[in-house]
Amino acid sequence: MSSVLNFLRFTNLDLDTREDGVWVVTLNRPAKRNALDAATIEELVELFSTAPRRGARAMVLTAAGDHFCAGLDLIEHHDADRSPADFMHLCMRWHEAFNKMEYGGVPVIAALKGAVVGGGLELASAAHVRVADATTYFALPEGQRGLFTGGGATIRVADLIGKARMIDMMLTGRVYHGQEAIDVGLAQYRVEGSSFDKALELATRAAANLPLTNFAICSAISHMQNMSSFDAAYAEAVVAGVVNTQPAARERLAAFADKTAARVRPNAG
Known part of the structure; x- marks a missing residue:
């Protein structure tokens, strides 16, 4: 750096x-x-x-x-x-x-x-x-x-x-x-x-999150709040289409599928 x-x-x-x-x-x-x-x-x-x-x-x-x-x-x-x-x-x-x-x-x-x-x-x-x-x-x-x-x-x-x-x-x-x-x-x-x-x-x-996922969370949500609910639903679907199919997510999805990924727990926060 x-x-x-x-x-x-x-x-x-x-x-x-x-x-x-x-x-x-x-x-x-x-x-x-x-x-x-x-x-x-x-x-x-x-x-x-x-x-x-x-x-x-x-x-x-x-x-x-x-x-x-x-x-x-x-x-x-x-x-x-x-x-x-x-x-x-x-x-x-x-x-x-x-x-x-x-x-x-x-x-x-x-x-x-x-x-x-x-x-x-x-x-x-x-x-x-x-x-x-x-x-x-x-x-x-x-x-x-x-x-x-x-x-x-x-x-x-x-x-x-x-x-x-x-x-x-x-x-x-x-x-x-x-x-x-x-x-x-x-x-x-x-x-x-x-x-x-x-x-x-x-x-x-x-x-530790994927950068593209963080980008969507920290940019797209704010943009969607400025839209009508109809337009925000469309934008959300487009962003999800890009983010949820990113190649870097495959390994994390595989870990969830084979049960090696950490699970959500009530005391995780």
């Missing part, structure tokens, strides 16, 4: 590639609570554009310091004094980064801790799996700051928790944490120990 590290040079992200194909990506602006400035967004665009073509089989998205991401870098935003058109184009780059993350076909597991706030929640919601630890809290404080979401919360966060809950978070500053955050759908896992350790475990498990 050294060629990957030679190809990708980041300032605000740290990248560690493992032999099993798991990439560990660390947001590295801890003094800013990993707030997302324009430069970090450009690095995320490059990362998620490159990963599927450079052998990534799964990714862990984590952060340096005590917080996952505090959202838009408000100091940069204030100092830049952007025009409406400039900020619109910045938002489009956020969408570019997060769309490549969600639709790129490589499983992304987010290891959450501390603040997952505003644009940080938009970033986390673009991951395929989210793991929260005991310190994690979620908020959309845009209403109190005179702002509106611009990185996809109206699409992904509303999809996770419902329109009414998202509006409540923005209007009132409501903060979710603990089991309540899991119950409303902001994360799939909550651990008392390290969210990174759990995320790495899940990414390692996902990386």
Whole structure:
């Protein structure tokens, strides 16, 4: 994987590639609570554009310091004094980064801790799996700051928790944490120990899947959610036709047929 590290040079992200194909990506602006400035967004665009073509089989998205991401870098935003058109184009780059993350076909597991706030929640919601630890809290404080979401919360966060809950978070500053955050759908896992350790475990498990199968799971499902049920049924059949007949699956199917494959157990998760 050294060629990957030679190809990708980041300032605000740290990248560690493992032999099993798991990439560990660390947001590295801890003094800013990993707030997302324009430069970090450009690095995320490059990362998620490159990963599927450079052998990534799964990714862990984590952060340096005590917080996952505090959202838009408000100091940069204030100092830049952007025009409406400039900020619109910045938002489009956020969408570019997060769309490549969600639709790129490589499983992304987010290891959450501390603040997952505003644009940080938009970033986390673009991951395929989210793991929260005991310190994690979620908020959309845009209403109190005179702002509106611009990185996809109206699409992904509303999809996770419902329109009414998202509006409540923005209007009132409501903060979710603990089991309540899991119950409303902001994360799939909550651990008392390290969210990174759990995320790495899940990414390692996902990386053992066939890449084409993971691509379908982490790209096709999102596309199908944007279709009518009639069109989604057609698309699902086409994707299943391609994925379920891939030559690389024959060995796994044979192992199931001759009863040497692992069986699904109730404690497997």
